[in-house]
Amino acid sequence: MFRITRLTDYGVLLMAQLAKDTGEVHNATDLANRVGVPVPTVSKILQMLLHEHLLESVRGAGGGYRLMREAADISVGDIIAALEGPIALTECTLETGNCEQESHCATRDNWHLINQAVRHALGGISLEDMIQPGFNPVMHVEKSTRSTLIHTEKLTHHD
Secondary structure, rough: OOOOOHHHHHHHHHHHHHHOOOOOEEEEEHHHHHHHHHHHHHHHHHHHHOOOOEEEEEOOOOOOEEEEOHHHEEEEEHHHHHHHHOOOHHHHOOOOOOOOOHHHHOOHHHHHHHHHHHHHHOOEEEEHHHHHOOOOEEEEEEOOOOOEEEEEEEEEEEO
16 A cells, blocks of 8 residues: 555644644644644654755744745645655656666556656645645546646535
8 A cells, every 4th residue: 555654644734734824833832732743743743844944943932833835835745755755656766776677677667657647646736725625636647658647626615
């Protein structure tokens, strides 16, 4: 099963909380209480996101963290990459030389295209999208002999 780690899941949750409170500064304890994640885990995630320039730190009384950019300019792919490293479904999509089968692999090029499609899809969903009630991403992949294309439509469900 391909899945993100719990740390990354919490990271998206924390970033979504910060996106809901645009411009507000929150410390680790406040965020931990709001999202129900232990303070040490929140502190670790915040430091990682700060290091990757997704958050900025505000010093002094009332200091804490806030988004470095607008929520619309931060993608889910950005958050995953900040917490997990480069998005790769297989070892060979990271760099050459990681697999013994590489020289005679019939699927390597296609895995690169699939990986590119996944990165594109995750890059097309913003933090702002993630906090919208009823957000419904629709992905469409077109198969081609020359390339794989992905179209992402953002649909919002209105009752």
